[in-house]
Amino acid sequence: MTVAVDRPTDSALTAPAQPPAKASRQRPRTGRTGKNGAAYVFLTPWLIGAALLTVGPMIASLYLSFTDYDLFSAPEFIGIANYQRMVEDPRFWSAVGVTLNYVLVAAPLKLLAALAVALLLNKARRGQGFYRSAFYAPSLLGASVAVALVWRTLFANDGVVDTGLSTVGIDGGGWISNPKLSLYVLVILAIWQFGAPMVIFLAGLKQIPQDLYDASAVDGAGKLRTFWSVTIPMLSPVIFFNLVLEVINAFQAFTASYIISGGRGGPIDSTLFFTLYLYDRAFTAFDMGYASAMAWVLLVAIGIVTALIFRSSRAWVFYSGEEK
C-alpha cells in the first residue's frame, strides 16, 4: 500500500529539481524521448493496473474457463466441457432468461421515464434546478443495500404495497414471494433510479438549437409533430448513449437481487440474475472454471448486444453535422 502511494509521488515531486532541459522550444517534434519518458512516469500506476489487474486476469480467466478448478487443487484442462455443461444446466438458462427479461423490460422503461420527466422539466420554469437534483437523488441511493432492504420490506407479504393494493381490491399477496411478480420488484427499483439518464437527457435537450423550433413553428407544425421531427431526431445521439449505458448496466445488476432474494435468486429462480448465479458458482460452489466460462459468456453477450445497438443506430441516430 504505502509503496504504491509513495514511489510515483516522490518522483513527481523531485523531478522538477532537474527539469528536462531539452523539451523547451520545438515542442512537437524534438524532446521526444524526454516527453516519452515523462509520459511513462505519469502512466506507471495505470500501466501496472492494466497489465496485472486487467490484461493478465482476462487471459487467465479465458484459460480457466477451459479447466476444472476449485481454488484448492491445480486447474485441470478439460477443453470446452464447461461450455457444454452450460447448455444442459437448467439454472444457467433460468439465469439467462431472468437477465434478458430484466434488460428488455427495465432498461427501456427506465429510459422512457427519464425522457418523459426530462421533457417535463425542460419547460425552464422556476425550480427546475431543484427538481432536477431531487429527482436525481434516487440514482445515488439505489445501489445501496439499505434501499434494497426497504424494497424487500415494502413488497413483502402483508407489507405496505400488499396492504395498499388489498384496500383497492387487488389481492396479490407479497410480490417478493410470488415468482411471477418478484422480478418486477427489481424492475420498479430500476425505474425508480431514472434520475441519472434524465439529467443526461436534460443536458441533451438544452443543446437543441432554438432555430429549429422556430423554423418548425413557422412551418406550422404542431407540438406533436415538432416533437417527432425536431426533438427526437436531435436527441437521438443522447438516447443512443443512454441506451448503451443502461443496457450494459442492466446486464450486471447484482446487489438488489442478492438482498431481495437472500442471495438465492428465489422464489423458484425467478430473480436469479446471471451475475448472482455466477457468484453462486464461484464463491459458494467454488466451481471457478465454470464461473470463468460464465463470465466470458456474459462478456460476449454484452459485446453482441452492444454491437447490435451500434449497428441499428445507423438507422435511427441522427448526427446533425452529417450530410445524408
Added chain:
Amino acid sequence: MATIIERRRPRTPRPAQRAQTGRSRAASIVWHVFCLALLALLLYPVAWLLGSSFKPGTEILTNMNVLPDAFTFDNYATVFEGVGGLSFWTMLGNSMLISTLAVVGNVFSCTLAAYAFARLRFRMRRPFFAFMLVTIMLPMHVVLIPQFIIFQQLGMIGTFLPLVLPKFLATEAFFVFLIVQFIKGIPRELDEAATIDGAGPYRTFGYVILPLLTPALITTTIFSFIWSWDDFFSQLIYLNNPETYTLQLGLRLFVDQTSASSFGPMFAMSVLAILPVVIFFAVFQRYLVDGVATSGLKG
C-alpha cells in the same frame, strides 16, 4: 426573428418570458403540482425508511404512514449496542476507511494517467487510450476470478487491500476519461507559456494543470466515495473476516432474520448507512448533477 434569437442568448430562457402572462401562470401551477406529486412518490420509500426507523418493530411492516404511531429511539440504541455481535462503530470505521482510501487512490492514479493521455506525446498513446476506453465498458466479472486468486496468493483475502489497492492503479478507467476530458478543456496556451518559462512536463502538471483540475477532482472524489461505499459485491467477496465487515455487510446479516423484532434495528442501521451518501449529495449536489450531465456518469 433575428432579435428573438439574440435575446434568447443572454440568460433569460424563452418560456420564462411567457410565464408572466396570466394563462401560463395557471400552467405553471399545474406544472409545479405535477412535479411535487412525482417528487412525493419518488421520495416516499426513503421517507418511509426514515420514519420506520423510529417505529417499534411490530409496527413497521404494515404501517404505510411515514410518521410512526409510537415514536421510539430504541432501534438506534440497539444498533449502537452492536449488530450480530459486531460493533456498529467498527463497521462504520471500516466503511469510512475503505471509501477514503478509494478516493485518495483514484484521485492520485487517475489524475496522473489522465495528464499523460491528455497532454503528453508518446508512442503508444493511441492504442493505450483506446484500451483504456474499452476497459470502462468491461464487465468486472471477466477479471474477477483471477484477481481473487492473485489476492488470495498474496494473503490479502479478509483485508481491505483487494478493495483499495486497485484504486491506486487507476483501474476505475472512468475517472481517467473524466479527467482527460476536463484537461482537454484547459487552454494549451497555459502549457506553452509554462514551457517557454522552462518548465518540463512535471512542473507543468504540478503548477499549471493540477491547480485547475479542482472541479474534476471534486466530481471524482464524490463518485469514488459513493461507489466504493456501495460496492457490495467486492466487499462480499473479499471481506470474509467479521472484523473487517462494512456497514453494507452488516446490513446483509438482517436478510436472514425475518422476525418483526429485527425490522427496527435493520431500518435504523439502513438510515445510518445511507446518511454519508445523503450528506455528500446535500453538500455537493451541484457538482454531482453537473458531473452526470457533462460526462454521463451512471450515478
